[in-house]
Amino acid sequence: MPRQLTKAARIKALRCDLARLEGTPKGGSSAHLPLGPDEVHAHLPGPGLPCGTLNEIAAEAYDHTPAAFGFTLAMLALALHSRPGPAVLVLQARCRMDFGAPYGHGLVQWGLDPGRLVIVETRNNKDALWALEEALRSPVHLAMVAGAVAGGLDLTISRRLNLAATPRATPLVLLRGFVPVGTSAAATRWRIASAPAARDPFGTFARPRWTATLERCRNGRTGKWLIEWDHVAHRLCVVEGVADRAPVERASLQRIS
Amino acid sequence: MLVAPAKGGTRIVSLNRAAQRAGLTKDGLLSNARSKVPNLQVRDADPVADSDALRRLALWCLRYTPKVAPWDEASGADGLFLDIEGCAHLFGGEERLLADLAARLKAFRLVARMAIADTAGTAWAVARHSEQNGTIVASGKEMHTLHTLPLAALRLGEDSQRLMHRLGLRRIGEILHQPRAPFAARFQAELLRRLDQALGHAPEPLMPVVEPPVYRAQACFTEPIMTQEHVLQAATHLLGVLGRDLERDAVGIRLLRLLLFRVDGEVQSIELGLAAPSRDARHIAQLIDLRLYRLGNELEADFGFEAAAVHVRNAESLAERQASLGLHEDGASPEELARLIDRLQQRLGRHAVRQLHPHQSHTPERAVRVRPASPSARLLSGPSSHKTTKSIQAESKHRTGRGKGKRQILAPAHGTAPHPGLRPEEAWTETIAAPRPLLLLERPEPADVLAVVPDGPPRHFRWRGVLHQIAQAQGPERIAPEWWRHTAEGTRDYYLVEDAQGRRFWLYREGLYGQGATPQWFVHGMFA
Numbered sequence: 001m002p003r004q005l006t007k008a009a010r011i012k013a014l015r016c017d018l019a020r021l022e023g024t025p026k027g028g029s030s031a032h033l034p035l036g037p038d039e040v041h042a043h044l045p046g047p048g049l050p051c052g053t054l055n056e057i058a059a060e061a062y063d064h065t066p067a068a069f070g071f072t073l074a075m076l077a078l079a080l081h082s083r084p085g086p087a088v089l090v091l092q093a094r095c096r097m098d099f100g101a102p103y104g105h106g107l108v109q110w111g112l113d114p115g116r117l118v119i120v121e122t123r124n125n126k127d128a129l130w131a132l133e134e135a136l137r138s139p140v141h142l143a144m145v146a147g148a149v150a151g152g153l154d155l156t157i158s159r160r161l162n163l164a165a166t167p168r169a170t171p172l173v174l175l176r177g178f179v180p181v182g183t184s185a186a187a188t189r190w191r192i193a194s195a196p197a198a199r200d201p202f203g204t205f206a207r208p209r210w211t212a213t214l215e216r217c218r219n220g221r222t223g224k225w226l227i228e229w230d231h232v233a234h235r236l237c238v239v240e241g242v243a244d245r246a247p248v249e250r251a252s253l254q255r256i257s
Numbered sequence: 258m259l260v261a262p263a264k265g266g267t268r269i270v271s272l273n274r275a276a277q278r279a280g281l282t283k284d285g286l287l288s289n290a291r292s293k294v295p296n297l298q299v300r301d302a303d304p305v306a307d308s309d310a311l312r313r314l315a316l317w318c319l320r321y322t323p324k325v326a327p328w329d330e331a332s333g334a335d336g337l338f339l340d341i342e343g344c345a346h347l348f349g350g351e352e353r354l355l356a357d358l359a360a361r362l363k364a365f366r367l368v369a370r371m372a373i374a375d376t377a378g379t380a381w382a383v384a385r386h387s388e389q390n391g392t393i394v395a396s397g398k399e400m401h402t403l404h405t406l407p408l409a410a411l412r413l414g415e416d417s418q419r420l421m422h423r424l425g426l427r428r429i430g431e432i433l434h435q436p437r438a439p440f441a442a443r444f445q446a447e448l449l450r451r452l453d454q455a456l457g458h459a460p461e462p463l464m465p466v467v468e469p470p471v472y473r474a475q476a477c478f479t480e481p482i483m484t485q486e487h488v489l490q491a492a493t494h495l496l497g498v499l500g501r502d503l504e505r506d507a508v509g510i511r512l513l514r515l516l517l518f519r520v521d522g523e524v525q526s527i528e529l530g531l532a533a534p535s536r537d538a539r540h541i542a543q544l545i546d547l548r549l550y551r552l553g554n555e556l557e558a559d560f561g562f563e564a565a566a567v568h569v570r571n572a573e574s575l576a577e578r579q580a581s582l583g584l585h586e587d588g589a590s591p592e593e594l595a596r597l598i599d600r601l602q603q604r605l606g607r608h609a610v611r612q613l614h615p616h617q618s619h620t621p622e623r624a625v626r627v628r629p630a631s632p633s634a635r636l637l638s639g640p641s642s643h644k645t646t647k648s649i650q651a652e653s654k655h656r657t658g659r660g661k662g663k664r665q666i667l668a669p670a671h672g673t674a675p676h677p678g679l680r681p682e683e684a685w686t687e688t689i690a691a692p693r694p695l696l697l698l699e700r701p702e703p704a705d706v707l708a709v710v711p712d713g714p715p716r717h718f719r720w721r722g723v724l725h726q727i728a729q730a731q732g733p734e735r736i737a738p739e740w741w742r743h744t745a746e747g748t749r750d751y752y753l754v755e756d757a758q759g760r761r762f763w764l765y766r767e768g769l770y771g772q773g774a775t776p777q778w779f780v781h782g783m784f785a
Contacts (some may be wrong), residue, residue: 063723063760070695070785084639086594099783103697104613104625106782108685110695114613115635115685120601121609131601138597140590194759194785196728204731205692205753208761208785229785 015045015219033079033144033171036235037227044188045219049075052169053187054161056153060193060211062178066099067194067210070110072146072175073102074229074236077112079144079171081234088135090120090147092128111231116143125151129161136164136172145170150177158184189216198228198239207231209239259302260287270302308334314367315466321354326463328381332412336384338377338463355391375399377463378455382410382429399456404430411451417444470514470568474498481520481561485549488517488562492545495567496538509534509575515545517556518564525556530607532632533595534573540596547603595632602629612636615685619736620746621781622697624689691734692753694763694782701779704764712770714752720780725756733766747776753784761785 032048034041041047049055055075059068080087089102107114120135122128128149135145145165153176162185165172174186195209209228216222226239258281259271267287279294291297311327315337318325324340341354348354351373362369372383374394379402383392386406394402403410406429408421420443426432432440432452440448453459474495482488492515503509511534517525529544549556601610607629614626630636704720714730732752738744747768755761761784768776 064758066696066760066783067785069783073695073785081640084637086636100694100696100698102613103621103694103782104615104685105621105689105693106695106697106784107613109689109693110785113685116638117612118598118630118636119611119613120605121611122605127605131605134600135597138593138600140593140597194761196755196759197761199729203729205729205755205761205784209759210785 018219031169033075034082035075035078036230037225037238039238040214040223040225040227040236043214043217043221043223045217049171049173050187050218051171052166053172054158054165054185055171055173056158056176056184056186056189056216057173058176058189058191059178060191060213064193065175065178067208068175068192069099069148070208070229071190071192071210071212072148072173073107073110073112074231075171075173076117076144076146077110077231078234078236080113080116081111083141083143083171085141085143086116086118087143088118088120088131088145090122090128090131090135090145090149092125092149092151093121093123094150109231110229111234125149129157132161132172132174133164136161136168136170139168141168142170144173146173146175148175152177152182153184153186155183155185158186186216187218188214188220191215195226207237258290258297258299260299261302304334311335311337312466316468318358319466319468321348321358324463324465326465329464331414332381333385336381338380340463340465341373351393355393359391374402376455376457377461378412378451379403379457381412382406382455386410400433403455404428404433408432411448411455413451414447417447420444468570470570471572472499472502472569473566475516475564475566477564478562481563482565483558483561485546488549488565489542489546491565492567493538493542495565496536496541499567499569500536500538503536503569503572503575506572507574507576508572509536510541510569510571511573512569512571513541514568514570516566516568517562518566519558520560520563523559525562527552527556528570529603531595532598532602532630533592534575535592535595535599536575540599544599544603547600551604551606591632591634591637594637598630598632618739620739621693621736623739691751692731692763692784695785696783698781698783701765701781704778704780706764706766706778712750712766712776715754715764715778718754718764718778718780720762725754725760725762727754728757729755736765747773751781 031051032044032046033051034048035044044050057068057072057075059065076087076089091101102119104114107117120131122131128147132145132147135142153174161172161174191213193211193213195211197205197209198207200206207228207230209226211224212227213224214220214222227236228239229236258269258273258276260267261270262268263284265286269281269283269285269287269290272281272283276290276294276297281290281293287299308327311334315325315327318337318339322339322341322344326338326340328334328336328338341351345351345354348357355371355373359369359371370384370390372380372387372392372394374380374383375396376399379394379399382403383394383406386409387402392402408426408429409418410429413421429452432448437449450459454461476491476495478491482491499510509531511531513529513531515527515529517527519525527545527548529541529548531541531544535541598610608627610630611627612630614628616624616626618624702720704718706715706718708715714732715727717724717726719725730752731754733750734752736749736751738746738748749765749767751763751765753761754764762780763782763784764778765781766776766778768774770776
């Protein structure tokens with residue numbers, strides 16, 4: 001047992017060294033965006049989503065894109081809640097055409113303040129990446145820069161974005177298109193699939209849920225959780241096991257009249 | 258009375274009502290007039306000042322319509338054409354517009370004769386030669402109106418008029434129905450052209466006045482410039498020149514036009530709008546760079562530009578500001594945000610950078626307005642306190658909810674009525690208790706739906722070729738069409754449905770059973 005402890009401690013020390021060598025932004029609370037659940041934080045290098053570096057989000061399958069989008073917007077809501085300044089959301093028109101555009105009242109119900117959100121819509125991938133970089137390089141303190149692009153990311157682009165995000169430690173999440181994964185310099189990559197939502201005792205939808213897989217995590221561990229978004233408390237929660245009712249068992253349709 | 262030297266001595270150019278009453282006429286000799294009226298007040302005519310005054314009046318008339326054209330020499334150079342197409346309703350109709358214009362001109366102590374007609378020619382004729390002032394000629398009645406007017410109402414040259422007089426023709430009606438060929442032979446093209454213009458058979462180009470730029474600077478080059486780099490250098494130089502004037506007047510540029518004069522006589526212009534006033538040459542040059550990039554091949558240099566000009570079309574006051582020492586950058590500054598928005602807008606287009614604003618409407622797609630982003634104080638504000646108190650409450654609720662065996666009731670947050678004095682941008686209160694999707698489709702897409710009972714919730718649906726089994730449905734939320742809009746929309750019943758894989762959709766059924774056409778199902782949005 002003591003030997004294992006030392007092993008864990010040694011790994012931790014090595015990780016710290018790695019982080020130092022890689023030149024990731026200085027530690028402290030501002031370098032991380034707290035997500036909520038400790039279970040998830042334990043897998044991440046710090047107490048939350050690393051800031052000043054690229055975080056990728058991808059959908060499990062093409063038709064789970066809205067779920068991945070919801071996860072991205074949950075991150076955005078978290079950032080807007082804990083950091084001052086506006087947020088920039090860059091959307092490539094093709095992503096928008098497929099599943100629609102962010103809807104103001106929906107954003108409000110998601111716990112997000114549309115008044116502090118600037119939406120940038122671009123026609124192609126190149127413009128979207130340019131806009132992301134431009135926002136990151138601007139001296140404005142942004143709560144978050146988020147993006148949704150239809151195309152993929154290669155190593156060069158992701159490193160450019162990383163470099164642009166580092167000086168001001170701006171949180172950066174990018175919802176990637178459903179294309180084969182190339183190598184990228186992202187700190188974390190999440191893969192999101194939708195899951196039946198949590199419901200209140202009367203069967204109405206209460207909180208959306210996703211199966212979130214942390215596929216890649218620099219200086220951390222991978223993991224997989226069933227996560228739900230609490231839009232009122234502005235936090236993600238990990239749902240334990242299958243304690244909740246399975247949605248299909250209920251004869252839910254009878255409820256409605 | 259105004260006079261000017263002319264053939265045979267000094268002649269009367271213009272005279273007031275008192276002089277007319279004394280029996281004087283236009284074009285009479287001044288010496289004759291002096292003998293008729295001993296106490297005559299005579300001034301020299303000043304046509305340059307007249308045309309200046311007319312131009313000023315034309316610019317003032319831009320308050321009625323964007324197209325105002327002063328009369329040219331042939332029309333007498335003493336009046337204005339106002340193209341009020343599409344503008345009259347803003348003043349409550351043509352009569353009201355005319356009355357308003359008359360009242361204001363009277364306040365300027367100007368005597369005006371006015372008329373409204375479909376063609377500039379008829380309006381001119383009626384304004385000048387009708388007995389009644391302020392006539393409105395109904396559409397299609399031009400010929401009828403012109404019938405009784407003298408031939409002078411056709412804006413003919415002196416020679417043609419004299420010839421007409423000799424032929425014994427006095428009124429327009431006398432030539433309206435005559436064969437055209439003999440007239441064409443005798444009067445060149447002028448008579449028939451004027452007639453056709455008055456009747457609307459021939460076009461009459463008007464030269465509208467253009468508001469002069471507030472500030473301008475221009476430069477000519479010894480060699481034509483052809484590259485983007487040189488255009489930018491020229492623009493930066495011109496902006497630097499303008500900068501001194503702008504600084505002196507403590508204003509910044511809001512709307513700017515860059516004109517590039519090509520060697521072959523073409524003029525290329527680029528118009529730039531800024532999110533906030535600025536006089537920073539480097540920033541604006543950067544915006545021009547981005548715009549040129551966006552224009553791509555649309556801007557053709559061909560043989561190069563030989564001159565360039567920068568016109569500031571709109572300037573707003575911009576207070577003096579101390580240049581920062583660079584010790585600590587204030588990242589939350591509105592200027593920096595304005596610059597970011599500017600840069601994004603110049604490259605991607607003004608409407609590509611947007612913000613959502615709430616709008617009072619029950620129809621979901623109308624309840625949100627999309628507007629170009631502007632650097633408001635609200636954008637720069639921190640996390641709102643309102644949300645914080647709420648989240649604390651909710652958090653405590655959440656914790657108690659975790660206790661086992663305790664049944665909790667989580668009612669959906671019921672909306673409170675919006676505060677009446679609330680500014681529109683702050684009205685994102687949760688007035689909508691029913692769920693709203695995170696993503697809304699641009700236009701609802703039809704879906705094939707199977708429901709257990711016709712007007713019940715759906716059981717499964719096919720959308721974009723994929724069949725979705727519905728595990729759970731919530732609804733309906735009935736949204737009736739807004740009766741004050743005359744649209745063919747039906748009543749909508751919205752359902753939030755979740756399929757077996759946990760994907761959540763917003764479906765609605767349009768129309769009611771037993772009333773008209775069979776109701777149709779649509780997918781309108783996506784929940785995450």
